Amino acid sequence: MMDRPAHLQLRFRGWAAAALLALLVAQQAVSASRAWVAAIVALGLLLGLGYAWARALATRVTCQRALRHGWVQVGDLLEEVFTLRNDSPWPVLWAEVVDHSNLEGYAVSRVAAADAHGQVQWTHYGECRRRGLFTLGPWALQMSDPFGFFEIVHVYPQVASLLVYPPVVHLPPLNLPKGAAEGRAQARFRARQWTANAAGVRDYRPGDPLRRIHWPSTARRESLLVKEFDLEVSGDVWVLLDLDEEVQAGQGEESTDEYGVILAASLADKMLHQGRAVGLVAYGEERAFVSPGRGRGHLWDVLRALVVVSVGGRRPVGRVIAETGRVLRRGTTVVIITPSCDPAWPGELPPLVRRDIATSVILLDAVSFGGEGNVAAMQGMLADQGVASHVIRQGFPFRHVVPLQRRGHWEFKTLATGRVIAVRRPSG
Numbered sequence: 001m002m003d004r005p006a007h008l009q010l011r012f013r014g015w016a017a018a019a020l021l022a023l024l025v026a027q028q029a030v031s032a033s034r035a036w037v038a039a040i041v042a043l044g045l046l047l048g049l050g051y052a053w054a055r056a057l058a059t060r061v062t063c064q065r066a067l068r069h070g071w072v073q074v075g076d077l078l079e080e081v082f083t084l085r086n087d088s089p090w091p092v093l094w095a096e097v098v099d100h101s102n103l104e105g106y107a108v109s110r111v112a113a114a115d116a117h118g119q120v121q122w123t124h125y126g127e128c129r130r131r132g133l134f135t136l137g138p139w140a141l142q143m144s145d146p147f148g149f150f151e152i153v154h155v156y157p158q159v160a161s162l163l164v165y166p167p168v169v170h171l172p173p174l175n176l177p178k179g180a181a182e183g184r185a186q187a188r189f190r191a192r193q194w195t196a197n198a199a200g201v202r203d204y205r206p207g208d209p210l211r212r213i214h215w216p217s218t219a220r221r222e223s224l225l226v227k228e229f230d231l232e233v234s235g236d237v238w239v240l241l242d243l244d245e246e247v248q249a250g251q252g253e254e255s256t257d258e259y260g261v262i263l264a265a266s267l268a269d270k271m272l273h274q275g276r277a278v279g280l281v282a283y284g285e286e287r288a289f290v291s292p293g294r295g296r297g298h299l300w301d302v303l304r305a306l307v308v309v310s311v312g313g314r315r316p317v318g319r320v321i322a323e324t325g326r327v328l329r330r331g332t333t334v335v336i337i338t339p340s341c342d343p344a345w346p347g348e349l350p351p352l353v354r355r356d357i358a359t360s361v362i363l364l365d366a367v368s369f370g371g372e373g374n375v376a377a378m379q380g381m382l383a384d385q386g387v388a389s390h391v392i393r394q395g396f397p398f399r400h401v402v403p404l405q406r407r408g409h410w411e412f413k414t415l416a417t418g419r420v421i422a423v424r425r426p427s428g
Helices: 015-030 034-060 215-221 256-273 296-308 317-325 350-354 375-384
Strands: 007-012 061-067 077-086 092-099 109-114 118-127 132-136 139-144 150-156 160-165 198-203 225-229 237-242 278-283 287-293 333-338 358-364 388-392 411-414 420-424
Touching: 007 034, 015 034, 034 061, 034 139, 034 150, 061 092, 061 139, 061 150, 077 092, 077 109, 109 118, 132 296, 160 296, 215 225, 237 256, 237 287, 237 317, 256 278, 256 296, 256 333, 256 358, 278 296, 278 317, 287 296, 317 333, 317 350, 358 375, 375 388
Parallel strands: 237 278, 237 333, 333 358, 358 388
Antiparallel strands: 007 150, 061 077, 077 118, 092 109, 092 139, 132 160, 139 150, 198 225, 278 287, 411 420
16 A cells, blocks of 8 residues: 655755854865864765765655555554664665544654665554545655655655444343344234234135135134234335434444444344345435345445435435335334434334334434433333333444454564564453
């Protein structure tokens, strides 16, 4: 990464020495003396030596940086390897890396030295604290001759994009609709068509097809009985994430929007593990939409969409439910993640229920994040409509599904006997 030739800047900083040299020359012209001549020669040699040293560093010193991992999740340790190579006959007494990456909390600050015709390598570590799309670079390498007369700057304008994905955590026990629960014969509604899930029998009604008659039960009861079927539980799961700026609370990592993103990512992971097709809708500063899909590869589509979503605009969750509900198919499961306690938006749920669309709500308790709202009253309103809900409060102990990698790094020490031992191990 970023190993293309850099722009070169060679700047003269020895104005005090140049002024002194001019003063000595003037003094020699006014009052000739061997002392002035010796001083002029010595200072001139120093300036010439400094220029030769700086010129060699400018043309024969290179630096490269390489990203150890192409992607990371929040909490992972970012690793970059820097290699400073000196092909000149002069040593690099100091070289400073000046970085302009915009990854929060990540600052590359390092001063290194290299022998003549030598090479030095080091690794820089930084913890990824926030999800998002970031850039590594541009950056520069600054050097100088030993006397400070010349400054050499290698400018690397290239940048590399880095995606920091939201974490996937174990979800708390959620009261999801029965149609979205584990198992294949737990549906909330009876199906109007054949499925693989026979739920029971009922009396025959005019118009029932003969192939639905359950003959063993008919023989036992001596009356026509037909089979009833549960709605298939393998219908699409839609995750609706509320990013309306008017209802969010908290700051940074401890905010309702960040908790909502973590829950949306984790819910998608859980449903995909169950073989369900998962879609995502999130309205914030921009609209994020992911069509339902299956498989582990689809999880990355959902995570990539969640990387860049942000709070913004004014789009109440009730409006999002109404607009999204019009295009949902019968048998779909909808999970709404919101901190809103506005009593108006639950009124958009009955039309979904009437269309056999199973609904569940994850409420983010805005009060615990420093906001306002009555989450208990909202739970009561949802319960009155037969909609399951679960409350998540600030400080909930999220536990990662896959333990964080690269938590720390290896450090080794070479003993006098030549044996190498580990003095530090990764904690992850």
